[in-house]
Amino acid sequence: MWSEAINQMLRQWMRKGALTLHLPDGTARSYGDGTAPQVTLRIHDDATLRRLALNPDLALGEAYMEGSLTVDGDDLHGLLELVLRNFGGGRRSWWNLPGRWLRKARRGLDQRNIAASSRRNVAHHYDLPPRLYDLFLDEDRQYSCAYFRDPGDGLEQAQLQKKHHIARKLRLEPGLRVLDIGCGWGGMALTLARDYGVQVTGVTLSEEQLKVAQRRAREEGLEDRVEFRLQDYRAVTETFDRIVSVGMFEHVGLPQFDPYFRAVHDLLAEDGVALVHTIGWAGPPGSTNPWIAKYIFPGGYIPSLSEVAPVIENNGLWLTDLECLRLHYALTLRHWYDRFTARLDEAREINDETFVRMWKFYLVASEQSFRFNRQDVFQFQISKRLDAVPITRDYLYRSGLVPRQAEVETLDRARDHAAE
Known part of the structure; x- marks a missing residue:
């Protein structure tokens, strides 16, 4: 049968x-x-x-x-x-349709992501043994889509380029106050503080990520410019000149889209700029794949553009720029897969064979979704004021906006690491 x-x-x-x-x-x-x-x-x-x-x-x-x-x-x-x-x-097939309809109908309940459930969901994935992420991430532990100026770029260089590409969109100046929502292991916050002279507050719900981020700030002597907190973004009360959020919005969940952008509005200064970098769905709204929801990202949801744009508008914000990175994440994921599979013996020391096969399936399924499905990466540049950023995108590609010596030094470090 x-x-x-x-x-x-x-x-x-x-x-x-x-x-x-x-x-x-x-x-x-x-x-x-x-x-x-x-x-x-x-x-x-x-x-x-x-x-x-x-x-x-x-x-x-x-x-x-x-x-x-x-x-x-x-x-x-x-x-x-x-x-x-x-x-x-x-x-x-017709007999599979009721299950898909049910998942779509339940998505609001499955993704309600109140503060307590958000912390549990984050711990499920991000509080895994730190050694696991050392197997496949770059030295800075950037766990999101890199930016490839050329498909042949190495992972270290592409992740560095991603951070500086985002920094350009933020229009940073020394002394500005920056909020990093979902700061991960601290790489973005530390880069912005070190290379751009800004004051950064990073918030995360992962205890493991917080420990690493705080240790890195101490080791780099940046504690006076970077503060990392174990805090839900909905509990932040200060005002910031800039807000950055990379790879976090996928965990917000559909019912929390409005509170999220309301928080961006309320926390952002009147002349401020925000940059939200997220995986997106280049098609009509759907539901989270049940395997991904069960084993990888419980409570997660990949938003369609048609779901995000109205919420930005309804919270009094301007969408000043939208960029779709498309195949950049497929390239990133192939680097991660190649690094992970090159160190499978070490992976098996961390967890069992079932987990290792799960992680391989996750990395490959994600890569192929960017190549052959409707998965995308959106970068939303957002402001309260129409004139908060220049009226053309030329400023993103001019030299001189990144401290040149810092960029050269960090690129040299990335190339040296790749050569080792």
Whole structure:
């Protein structure tokens, strides 16, 4: 019964690429038009067949984690390219539709993200052993999309370029007060304080990230210019000349979009500028993939532009610039995957094989979503005043806006690290 359901689903939707499927009874079937990628998938028990037929969005990742589904050559990139090219855009068999409708209907409840649940959700992902992130992130621990001036840029250089690209959009001047919402391990805040002479307050809900950020500030002698707090952004009360938020808005959740931008409005000075960098969805609103919600980012939600723009407008803010980085995150994720898989033995010392397979699936699924689905990266530049930033984007690409010596020194450090 379940093998026939899988067969019907694949024959209906598999049009691009080539899939050879080996079933638990020893039989094999082929699907697709024979073009690349060509992938061989093996399902090892009937229970996995049933789960894949009923809830493929959740079961595919779970079965790979458990080893009840394997890919010849461990070709996760090929498998997930096939999945997204053929099943992207909401294509599903009729018996899968009620589950998708239910997820969309429940998204407000699942993402309500009040202060207590926000802290639990952050701890689920960001309070993992710090050694895990050392395996694949750059030296500065930038856990968000890098900025590639050229696809051949190394990860260290691209992450540095991301920070300076954002700094240009913030129009920084020495002495300005900056709020970093979701400051992570402190890399952005420390860069802005060190290279631009601003005063930064960084807030996070992760205890592990806070420890690292505070230690880094002490080691760099920047405690007089950077303060890191374990604090929800909704509890901040001061006013700031600039606000930056990188890779945090994905965790806000749909019901909190209005409180988030209301906080940006209330915390921002009248002539201030804010920059919100977030993964986005270049299509109609949807729901969070159930595997991602269960194992990686509980409470998370990738917003559509049509969901964000009205909230910005309704809170009296100007959207002064919008940039879509598109494939920059796919390039970032490939660097992360290559670094992680080069150190799998160390990863297995931190956690078990199931976790390692989960992390690989997460990195590859994310990369392929940027390549073959509707996933994007939005940078929203926001202000209260129409004239808070120049009327053209030329200022982003002129030399001299970044302290030149600081930029040269930091680029040299990045290149030296990459060469080691």
